[in-house]
Amino acid sequence: MSTAAPRAADQEHLWSVDEHLEDILATVRPLDPIELQLLDAQGCVLVEDVTVPVSLPPFDNSSMDGYAVRVADITGASEEFPAALEVVGDVAAGEAELVHVGPGQAARIMTGAPLPPGAETVVPVEWTDGGLGAGPVTGMRARSLAPEGAAGQVLVHRSAPPRAHVRAKGSDVRAGDRALAAGTVLGAAQIALLAAIGRGTVRVRPRPRVVVMSTGSELVQPDEQLRGGQIYDSNSFALTAAARAAGAIAYRVGAVADDADTLRTTIEDQLVRADLMVTTGGVSVGAYDVVKEALEHVADADEAGSGIEFRKLAMQPGRPQGFGSIGPDHTPLLALPGNPVSSYVSFEVFVRPAIRTLMGLDDIHRPRTRAKLVSPKALTSPKGRRQFLRGSYTDAPEAPAGPPGANAPGGTVTPVGGAGSHLIAALAHADALIVVPEDVETVEPGSEVEVVLLR
Template identity: 75%
Template sequence: PVSSMPAHSSAPEGASGEVRVHRPAEARAHVRAQGSDVQAGDRALDAGTILGPPQIALLAAIGRGTVRVRPRPRVVVVSTGSELIQPGEQLARGQIYDSNSFALTAAARDAGAIAYRVGAVADEAETLRSTIEDQLIRADLVVTTGGVSVGAYDVVKEALTAIGDPDEEGGIGAGSGVEFRKLAMQPGKPQGFGSVGPDHTPLLALPGNPVSSYVSFELFVRPAIRTLMGLPAETVQRPTTRAQLTADKALTSPQGRRQYLRGVHDPEAGTVAPVGGSGSHLIAALAQADALIVVPEDVTSVEPGTEVAVVLLG
């Protein structure tokens, strides 16, 4: 018998008594085996794992006081255009609200970055250059939107085309270079890419039309952010699938350009339906979409019922 004090006893503390055991305790009952969670030699976490509360608990539980990590990239989003004003202000003739900087900042955070928004820089090359230079101290990646086409006020192109001047000392142009190209895609034909500043900070210059800007972000900026995070290659791009097109009429697409149309995907039915038109200013249609319908460069018409490639945005 185990020495104890009877439950009904009023004996003072420290007095001895007896308790009767009516069944034996099973071997190792209520004893957690050493190594039953993670054994020596097991891989606790794969490289590229995002550290949330459970992962941090595991690291502490196995005694790791420190671990090598890739920090969340810091992304600075700069929108350009003298016609832009901030939501909540009163619109004047010839003005529009700045939606791109809000959309891209939210998209950068959704991709896993720490994002900073710098909205509505006027169409002045020197102002943009100084703005970007000021932001480099907190940027691992700079994203601009607007001013990359061939218009009279394409300030980003004007400000950044020649910033790789080897004679320039310090500042934004030291050791830098940004190229501007016309890509075979719609929306998002004009694009710029390169690096700026003494630390060669990557810069991606996106078009100014809202849909063009967002589609370009999904295709080019999001993969860059997730690559900087060290995530596995299979999670860098948005997932893709194939679905049957449901539409009232055939979709048309320009020859030689890969088109990305907004769509609503039904995973249970295996279908995707276009939403809104192809105009790159139609934000309402973009807000309803959860997918992009991809029409290849060599296809100019897609009939309803055709199986198409789909990029899943959700």
């Protein structure tokens, strides 16, 4: 949660991308830890190390269906001279009372069943006659037909070394080992491990609840009929999906008309389920950009320390931005521009790191790399602004390993679409952002550029 309002600044101050992000991350704090049931903790981040209370597996067990035997009794066994052993009983998975295997004896054993006392190794059933030797029991399938405790015979056609096909106690993890470290994001495999060591609950930071709403009287929901001057609301869908991909529980409110009272009421109603609020649209200087007006009135009613500041950033796309906290819990709010590409780029640069910070993660940024620009013409960028262009990234082909410390060959990146902040079709085909620094106005084809990977 937020613990303070953003730092004040001159309204004419042109904020850099780094300054704005630094202000956000200095204000947003990780959510308080809670204890959750395993499945409810999926996607959450552990806040403490988890120690193994009991070894896995907790006992020596068989990895095959077959026979548990003593090594000496099958040494030298072959197809021509099989070892004939007395079958003294069965050992099934979950068996508590185990038969004892003595000299010249064998116990039928199932996969996962404990290795019975006296037995030293397991021979797969395929290495035997399946219990078809002389005796009352005529085969594995006939086992249920034999009187309880009846003896049978099995012929073993191959020898085996000690502990063959035996999963040793603690061969997965041992009691006292660290199963998972604090900071681990819990996925299916991690939840499986927690369940396997007997943990029904775990202490985590919950997934942040993010409320997304777009603003604009021109916006219409998909599947509705468009009228003159209307467009479909795509921003709320894009940002909700992006928030979920970042690890949040995201709620899409949808489009709110350009009315300050309606927007203010909607925001106040949504605070009850928000750890972070994201709006898109209405942050420029137009006559109908009501987000500023609505949020100013919300801040007036809040406790001291809350408030939203609207800024101009040295950034393209995404020049107008708003950030602060609202409500009694000082819920962080990021107000993004309304153009589709501007809002999406702003999410990746500012909102995604905020969500990951709320989760308590150390690695909050998308991976970055250097790549060779593949373009039929030079890229241009406005002076003094950091530009983010959509791109398609291709990994470099694998090359033989060089000497220690040598730089690995970089990939290539190709621009997708133009620089316009309304060109949403190009966004669907991009998997990277090409970053052009503030002090660079021209990037020639073949130049090395910084790339943010969106995969």
